[in-house]
Amino acid sequence: MTATTTSTHTAVPPPSSAARVALKSSTGRGLLDGAWWPRSRDLAAELPGLADVLDPLWGRITRVAVNPMLWPVVPRKVTVHNRVMKIGWFTPELDPHKLLLLTYGTGRFDLLVIPPETDDASAERLMAAACVPDGPPLTATDLMAAETARLQGAEVLDRAQSAQESWEYEGGATSTHAVPTAAGR
Secondary structure (H helix, E strand, O other), X not given: OOOOOOOOOOOOOOOOOOOOEEEOOOOOXXXXXXXXXXXXXXXXXXXXXXXXXXHHHHOOEEEEEEOHHHOOEOOOEEEEOOEEEEEEEOOOOOOOOEEEEEEOOOEEEEEEEOOOOOOHHHHHHHHHHHXXXXXXXXXXXXXXXXXXXXXXXXXXXXXXXXXXXXXXHOOOOOOOOOOOOOOOO
């Protein structure tokens, strides 16, 4: 008895090797050193391109830490140009939208990770926000939440408000706080 199997494999072109990165100036302050917008959620495929951009600027990246919430597979090691970059994951301790990088001899750097499926306009806003030199010290998750709220607000503005929404928006809602009266004093 023989069995014949056929498989159809569609070749997917590899992602471009140029990493999409925006970096804050070295004099900037805040919780983030920049932003990274990977093309996929495959760390093994994406980290070599990121290292190609950052190694000349910050020194050789030796360790990377991620929160596995947004990465389906977190490899323990990634080979980059005949060297090994160690990968660690930390669930409660690390912001899910942040990538922590340790470099040989230079130090620690934190990047906002913009999800690959993010549209171009949102990604540009997030990259710019992560690189504001003296902006408020926002976490990566705070930046992502602000962008989500901005997008949801834009959707709300695109539709007509009901009479009730309009009344509440204009301050017509009654207060829920007790107001002292002359008899209650």
